Amino acid sequence: MNDSEASQLRLKASRLISERQRMEKGLMEHQRFLRGSLLERPKFCGKPGCKCTKGQPHPPGLCLSRLVNGTVRQIFIRTADHERVVSQVVNALKASLILLVYV
Numbered sequence: 001m002n003d004s005e006a007s008q009l010r011l012k013a014s015r016l017i018s019e020r021q022r023m024e025k026g027l028m029e030h031q032r033f034l035r036g037s038l039l040e041r042p043k044f045c046g047k048p049g050c051k052c053t054k055g056q057p058h059p060p061g062l063c064l065s066r067l068v069n070g071t072v073r074q075i076f077i078r079t080a081d082h083e084r085v086v087s088q089v090v091n092a093l094k095a096s097l098i099l100l101v102y103v
């Protein structure tokens with residue numbers, strides 16, 4: 001590789017880094033993110049005498065699964081928060097995809 005080619009590559013890398021930083025800034029300023037996977041799981045309230053303690057779970061609920069300090073944690077999401085949580089998880093996925101383009 002000659003000096004001119006190396007210079008062109010440095011210029012291109014500099015432009016890509018600037019573009020990535022601009023996109024990251026735009027994403028972080030206007031979006032909320034929530035990392036994790038969404039899944040539906042049957043619920044077990046565990047109240048004494050409830051049908052779920054006898055193997056009949058409550059209807060499935062939306063659950064956020066994510067890795068926290070190397071351990072998978074699952075959190076049930078209240079119905080009132082479904083729309084917000086789904087939107088934030090989708091935002092995180094979109095951000096990941098956008099950033100992959102610049103890796």
Ligand SMILES: [Zn+2]
Binds near residue numbers: 043047051052058
């Ligand atoms: Zn129950």
